[in-house]
Structure formats: C-alpha cells, structure tokens
Amino acid sequence: MSDHEYARVHVPDIEHTPNPSREKKEVDEAVGASAFGFNVYTADPGEQLPWGYHRHPAQEELFYVVAGELRVDTADGTQHLEAEDAFFVPENAPVAAEAVGDRPARVVAVGAPKDADDAVIEEECPACGEVTGRTHEKADGEYVLYCESCGAEVTRFA
8 A cells, every 4th residue: 555645637527727728727736736837728829828928936837839839929039839849938037828820739838836826917908008917807707807007908718
C-alpha cells in the first residue's frame, strides 16, 4: 500500500471554466495539484486565451501548442506558434495569446508557483483610451470585464 495520493482524470470530463476561449479545463484543480497550474484550452480562431494583454508578477508560464496556431504578443514583439511549439513567459513579462489560422488551437498552459497566479491586465480601454486593468463581475451566467479607470464594459464571455 502506498502513502502517495495519485490522481487521474479524463480531461474532456472536467467542467469548463469561464474565460474568453471556447473551453478551459483546469486540470490542476481536478487532480489537486498545489505547486503548479495546468490548464488545457481549446480556442477558435480570433479567441483569446486566457484573458488579454496581462502579466503574472510572480509566476512563470509555459504554453505548449498541441494543435492549431497561436499569435503571442509580448513586450519584445509578436511570435507565431504552431503545433509542437512551446513558449516560455518569465514572471512579470506581459503577454497576450490569440488563436489564429483556420482551425481551433488546443494549448496546454502551465504556471508556477501556482499560488502566484494573480494576473494584472493592462490594456487600452476602447471607451476612455487609458491603459488600465480590469475589474469583473459575474452576471446572468457571463463574466463581464470593466475598465478600472472609467468603468465602461470592455468584454463579456460565458
């Protein structure tokens, strides 16, 4: 008998976590991982994953493209990722990822340390033009993001 607590899940059976992409599966939560985050995304062309231009002040991130293509915008420019590409994002480095091409992207995103996954969104508000973060609320089964500066609704997703 082992003293270890192994866990196994079938990823398609994990409930979708609301975000701007078609599907986000929080595998780390499903298996009880405590040291790192592990998410599997499916994003249709034009969908962001997970949010917008953001940074994690104290967390490293790694994206692995299983299928499809991603455009990744960083402070150093734009990267185009294809299936089998991995892309590392150091802590506090701004990044935005969007599915591109003609088919959905399937992406694994890993972040560590897990308890440092707070994201700071810093995008230009289409209403006031200020570069600000976002506040959010859940309303009618959707998440609604607002500009921290002027309060305008910026994004809505289920």
